[in-house]
Amino acid sequence: MTAPMLPSYVAGRWYTAPDEGTPIADAATGETVVRVSSTGLDVPAMLDHARSVGGPALRELTFHQRAALLKQLGLRLMAEKDAFYALSRRTGCTDRDTAVDVDGGFGTLLSYASKARRELPDDTVVLDGAPEPLGRGGTFLGQHLYTPLRGVAVQVNAFNFPVWGFLEKFAPAFIAGVPTVVKPGSQTAYLTEAVVRSIVDSGLLPEGSVQLLAGSAAGVLDGLAGQDLVSFTGSASTARKLRSHPAVVANSVRFNAEADSLNCAVLGPDAGPDTPEFGLFVDQLVTEMTVKAGQKCTAIRRALVPRELADHVVEATRAKLADVVVGAPGAEGVTMGPLASLDQRQEVLRAVKALRGVADLVAGDPDDFSVVGADRDRGAFLPPMLLRCDDLSAGEPHDVEAFGPVSTVLPYDGVEQAVELAARGQGSLVGSVVTHDQGFARAFVRGAAHSHGRILVLDRDDAQENTGHGSPLPVLVHGGPGRAGGGEELGGIRGVLHHMQRTAVQGSPDMLTTIGGRWVTGAQRREDDVHPFRKSLAELRIGDSVTAGPRAVTLADIEHFAEFTGDTFYAHMDEAAAAANPLFGGRVAHGYLIVSWAAGLFVDPDPGPVLANYGVDALRFLTPVKPGAELTVTLTAKQITPRGGADHGEVRWDAVVVDGDGQPVATYDVLTMVAKTWPPAAGPS
Numbered sequence: 001m002t003a004p005m006l007p008s009y010v011a012g013r014w015y016t017a018p019d020e021g022t023p024i025a026d027a028a029t030g031e032t033v034v035r036v037s038s039t040g041l042d043v044p045a046m047l048d049h050a051r052s053v054g055g056p057a058l059r060e061l062t063f064h065q066r067a068a069l070l071k072q073l074g075l076r077l078m079a080e081k082d083a084f085y086a087l088s089r090r091t092g093c094t095d096r097d098t099a100v101d102v103d104g105g106f107g108t109l110l111s112y113a114s115k116a117r118r119e120l121p122d123d124t125v126v127l128d129g130a131p132e133p134l135g136r137g138g139t140f141l142g143q144h145l146y147t148p149l150r151g152v153a154v155q156v157n158a159f160n161f162p163v164w165g166f167l168e169k170f171a172p173a174f175i176a177g178v179p180t181v182v183k184p185g186s187q188t189a190y191l192t193e194a195v196v197r198s199i200v201d202s203g204l205l206p207e208g209s210v211q212l213l214a215g216s217a218a219g220v221l222d223g224l225a226g227q228d229l230v231s232f233t234g235s236a237s238t239a240r241k242l243r244s245h246p247a248v249v250a251n252s253v254r255f256n257a258e259a260d261s262l263n264c265a266v267l268g269p270d271a272g273p274d275t276p277e278f279g280l281f282v283d284q285l286v287t288e289m290t291v292k293a294g295q296k297c298t299a300i301r302r303a304l305v306p307r308e309l310a311d312h313v314v315e316a317t318r319a320k321l322a323d324v325v326v327g328a329p330g331a332e333g334v335t336m337g338p339l340a341s342l343d344q345r346q347e348v349l350r351a352v353k354a355l356r357g358v359a360d361l362v363a364g365d366p367d368d369f370s371v372v373g374a375d376r377d378r379g380a381f382l383p384p385m386l387l388r389c390d391d392l393s394a395g396e397p398h399d400v401e402a403f404g405p406v407s408t409v410l411p412y413d414g415v416e417q418a419v420e421l422a423a424r425g426q427g428s429l430v431g432s433v434v435t436h437d438q439g440f441a442r443a444f445v446r447g448a449a450h451s452h453g454r455i456l457v458l459d460r461d462d463a464q465e466n467t468g469h470g471s472p473l474p475v476l477v478h479g480g481p482g483r484a485g486g487g488e489e490l491g492g493i494r495g496v497l498h499h500m501q502r503t504a505v506q507g508s509p510d511m512l513t514t515i516g517g518r519w520v521t522g523a524q525r526r527e528d529d530v531h532p533f534r535k536s537l538a539e540l541r542i543g544d545s546v547t548a549g550p551r552a553v554t555l556a557d558i559e560h561f562a563e564f565t566g567d568t569f570y571a572h573m574d575e576a577a578a579a580a581n582p583l584f585g586g587r588v589a590h591g592y593l594i595v596s597w598a599a600g601l602f603v604d605p606d607p608g609p610v611l612a613n614y615g616v617d618a619l620r621f622l623t624p625v626k627p628g629a630e631l632t633v634t635l636t637a638k639q640i641t642p643r644g645g646a647d648h649g650e651v652r653w654d655a656v657v658v659d660g661d662g663q664p665v666a667t668y669d670v671l672t673m674v675a676k677t678w679p680p681a682a683g684p685s
Contacts, residue, residue, distance in 0.1 A: 003032040006190055008041055009200060009212040011049035015041055017215065024187060027092030027338045028328040030378035034190045038215030046181060046211055047223045050152035054179030054208020059148055061206075062123055064644050066175050067116035073204050074109035080198055081106065084163065084191065089329035091162065091188045092338040092380065097292045097329075100471070105167035105195075111474035112171040112496075119493050122641050122649075124148070124177070127516050128502060131509075138522045143512045146500040148177035149254075151227030153499060156217055156242065158233045159185030159340050160295040162192040168474070169231045172495035174209060178229070183213040183220065185234075187340045221245045229254040229499060233297070236260040236483050256498070257485030258478065260401050262425040264302040265469060266418050266444060268435025273312045276460040281305075281434040282313065284458065285407060286320045288470050289384045290336045294405035295344070298430050298470035302397055304418050307411035314388055314409055318363040321384050331373025339380040339404055351402035352385060358396050359389035359408055392417075398424040415440055419447035427482020432456035432469040453480030453488070519543055519638040519654060532637055533604035536678040537649050542637055548601035549632030550660065553589050553625055561593045584624050591621040594666050598633040598657050609678035611648055616655075619668040623659070630660040638669065647680060648673050 005021050007014045021037030058066065077084075081102055088098040120126060128144035135141075153173040157165040162184055170180050184192035196212045199205060213220065224230070224247045232239055232255070239257040242248065248255055265285060271277035281303075288300040305313045327334035339345045349366060364385035371381050384405035389397050397408045398421075412418045422431055422444075431452045433444045436459045445455050454476060456469050472478035477491040489495060505515060509522035525545035532544040562568045570577040571584050578587045595616070604610070625631070635653050642649035651674045657666040 003034050006034040006036050006193055006214045008038060008214045009196055009210075010041060011045045011211070012053075012207055017041065021215070022186065024190065025341065026090045027340050028090075028374045028379040028381075030342075030375075033090055036186045036189055036215050038213060038218070041213065041215070043213075043219040044223055046213065047152055047220075047228075049208050050179040050181060050211060051150065054206065054210075055148075055150055055152070055177070057206035057208060058174070058177040058179060059124060059150075061177070063116050063120035063126075063175060064122040066177065067113040067120075068644055069204055070109050070116075070171060070174060071113035073199060073202060074106050074113060076202055076204070077109070077195065077198060078103075078106045084194060087191050087194055088163075089337075091191060092329065092340050093292060094329045094334060094337050096335075097337065100291060101161050101163045104471075105161075105164035108164065108168045108474045108490075109171050112175055115475065115492055116175045116496070117643075120175070120496070121517070121639070122644070123517055125516070126497070126500065127518055131512060131520050134506065139508055140506070141509060141512055141520065141522075142504050142506045143516055143520070144502055144504050145516060146497055146502050148500050149227045149229065151178065151225060151229065153178045153180045153229045153231065154183070154220055154224065155180060155231045156183045156234065157185055157192075158297070159187040159344075160292060160297070162188040163195055165233055166192050166195065168472070168478070168490055170210060171474070172490070173229075173499050174205075176496045176499035178499045179208050180210045181213060181220070182210065183217045186215065187344075189214050221247050224248060224251060224253045226251040226253065229256070231256045231489065232485075233258045236485070239485055254498070256479070256487035256489060258297060258429070258480075258487060258489060259483060259485040261297055261427070261429040261480060261484045262301040262398060262401055263298060263428045263469075264304050264422045264425060264431050265300045266412075266422065266431070266433045266435075267303070267305045267309060267313065268433065268437050268440045269306045269309075270437040270440065271435055272309065273316070275436070276463065277434050277436050277458070278309075278312070278316070280458055280460075280463055282316045282320060284432065284434070284469050285317055286324070286384075287468065289321070289386070289405045289407050290324055291470065293336055293339050293382070294384070294407075295339060295403055296470050298472065300407050300432075300469060301401060302421070302425065303407055303409045304412050304421050305409060307413055310388070310409060310411040314362050314386070317386055317409075321363050321386060324384055325372055326369060326381055326383055327372030328374035328379070334372050336384065336405065338374075339382060342380050344403070345380040345382055348382060348402050348404035348406065351400050352387075352406055354400045355387055355389075355396050355402060355406070355408060358391055358394035359387040362386050362388045362409075364405075392421070398426070415443045415447070418444060422448045423451045425451065425483070427480050427484040427486070428452050429478070429480040429484045430454045430456065430469060432458055434458045436460060451481060453477055453484060513542065517542070517639070519636055521654070525634075525636050531604045532635070533610045534608050536609040537640060537642055537651070537674050537676045540637055540640060540651065540674065542640060545634060545636040546602055547632065547634045550630035551597055551601060552630045553593075553627055555587070555627040558587065558589050558593065558627065561590055565590075565592075567592075586626055588624040588626055589629075591666065594621070594625055594631065594657055595619070595668070597631060598655060598666070601631075601633050602635045602655075609675040611673040611675055613670065613672050615671045617652075617669040617671065619666070621666050623663055623665045625659065625665050629665075631657055631665070633657045635670065642676060647677075648675050650674075
């Protein structure tokens, strides 16, 4: 029976190529799973659909609305993960491997959904920083803001993470409001297709949010323009080829690459065989060699160990590797599956041959190993292989990446040499240092950070919670300099902003308030007979304000506050000492007394739509307040953020406290939770 052709999802429909395509084999059995081809696929229609259908639909939604959809999608996919696990075994993955890919991908969707709700406004633009004064009179300012690019995010992915590799790029693009075209690595594209099909079938996302290109990516880059983006994962040579594509260069297309990386793990000199750190290092090394059969861009390729500990590390690692059971995913007792393909196995063997020219193979024999539950010759199996290179002048361990279950132990003498060896990788996604010596950790991290995108410092204190050397996290940057690609993925909201345009807008306070949706100092305020704390979100408007005061500060007030709080700092209680301080010139009121009094002046005490005060931001005490001063506070609704699915939202208030001369003595933002309606509406909002 002929294996089915893997379809692409193009412009709202599934498309199947008419030719025979390229057969894709099961990594363990060698049987053909699917055939892959993009012959006849209308690439221009795909890009146009993303720009004309997907983009406008996404941009109509706010960040919070997109986040809510992403959360629903993540939960739906998580509920279906058993089907993806079964399919993932055909790619060579054990269930442990699949958890990294499938659960990691779905978890990334949920992480971005949560982060977007917490850190982005319920709006379609993001304001970047405070307004910048551009004139002396306060009537001309500048404000940076981010808006979604009006193009398409094209992702070209490697074979090793068909789910996570797709979703970790898709999530920030979707939150930003940019549609995605995903071109997965052909060897495992059928797993990506299963996830895309589930997304399409769910009906949760606007049409055009995501499309799938199964097969060759020929022609995709030809159609890119200045509002488009490319995110690539794969070899450095392919990254250079794509980055230099005429359309990418001519149109300044944003290009992010995550490429080759000879990552290192460094064992500290303090971590002898009798320490917890020694065990952590060996466990981590074996894990990184065997998870996904070492086919991870973040895997440890170089194990840098103190010269005096090298024999111990080799012996302990060899012993743990002896317990690894290679075989068919799902077979009883198997802990490491095959590589993704026979071609990939040959690539690894060629790399190992090059490494063996300068290093000794101290564990694992590619010509003599056992396989459980499968035919060793039909599947893409290899044993985990550990090499040792004592020739530190050799370049191969720092140049040749064996993209499989392979690592090389290299001895070092002193932290300076460890830093130098780490940097010889020419740029890495991740490095780790396993030590309980804080001085060594500080010296290594500060010395090696320039050549790494992420560094894990592992010791007994964080061992229970650490997520591991090779686990990229949605909230942290995934990327690295030099040969690692020079780009960034993930990194929390930074990943979202990568898909947006930062623009400097200049204008008056009133104009910037209207454009940005956040009140700007100098813009109009509105004070009426209704205290703004009596207004629900449905009634409150940006610029609604109240001014209260004055209230005079007395020496008795200062002394009472000091006695009541226990804050008897000399500036408040010792006239001579305070007078000797050039900042004060005499006794002054507590800053927190001023803030407390300001609240007493502007707060409306009766029950109402303001449900809670949950903090202040950017509090600054600007001028000392001496006894006799009279304080007045002005509170202005600065930003209003409803919360979807809740009966309340956040209101950020601008607070300014001035003295009798009108000089500001304190400025800050007050954060409150305010009901959407008052009295509260019955039932869910």
